[in-house]
Amino acid sequence: MKRGSVIGNIAKDLNLESSKLSTRNIRIDATGNRKRYCDINLSNGDLIVADRIDREELCGEKLSCVIKRDIVLENPLELHLLSLHVQDINDNSPQFKEESINIEIHELAVKSTDPGLFTIGLHSGEIRTQRDISESDSMKQNLVVSVKDNGQPSLSATCSMYLLISDNLAEVPELKDISYDENNSKLTSYLIIALVSVSTFFLTFIIIILGVRFLSQEKAQAVV
Incomplete structure (x- = not known):
């Protein structure tokens, strides 16, 4: 529930007149740095949400989750136990994680x-x-x-x-197709490598022949 939401009415539960709530200094005791989680509206006695209430954080996976606080009144001094039952209100759907589906399933x-x-x-x-x-x-x-x-x-x-x-994965049509595609891919790669190698060798051979002819012509001109 959002902050300010009304949970109940303390004045009605304790049979108190709303006009006397302020004079009797009614309050929720939260000694020991405990969160109050709720407050009392002194004008009408409504019990309202004051802090965020996280059921999983408070009680984990327990079936019952109860917050207990004391209600204090003065003139004369009175103590009343407040038991706040936190219900499991769903706001998130279960999820299957991609890396694992080993989740606790109820x-x-x-x-x-x-x-x-x-x-x-x-x-x-x-x-x-x-x-x-x-x-x-x-x-x-x-x-x-x-x-x-x-x-x-x-x-x-x-x-x-x-x-x-299947007891033989090689017989599975879907896997055969995958294997066939992989073989085709490997064969294509081998053909490309072979073609590049032959082309490189042929180009190198042509360069060597041209180089030899060029040197032979230079030598002939030098002799003349």
Whole structure:
């Protein structure tokens, strides 16, 4: 909630008249350099948000998150315990990182070409086969991994995966095409290198012949 948002009304909860809040110097005790996180509006008794409240920073992954502070009143002196329950309000969807999908998953679903072939670890995120792969299974498998959190409202994210199953990678058409392209690329490189080498050798040979002829002509002119 944003700063200034109303959480509740202390005057109503404590059955106090709003006009007496100032005279009784009502306040939230935050001794020991603790954050108050909330303040009391002395004109009407509203409890309002005073500081940013980060649930993960306060309580981590705990299911329950409670901030406890004392409400102090004077003339006469009274102490009341304030318990502020911080709810898990969703504001960020789960994400699949490109370098790794080993994230903690609380609730998930896996859909594939063959739903009975794969399973996913509840906490590790590892995808495994849950039975032996047979020849009748499709060589191409499309998997959709979905992750959903427990927040309110629940947010989710999905990741698509494309798998090729084969006991001989050389027989996989997609990999054959890649290998063929790589071979073609290597062959092209070899041809270019050979052509450059032959051209360089031929050019060098021509230069040597011209040089020899030029020297022979100079010698002949010198003798004359």
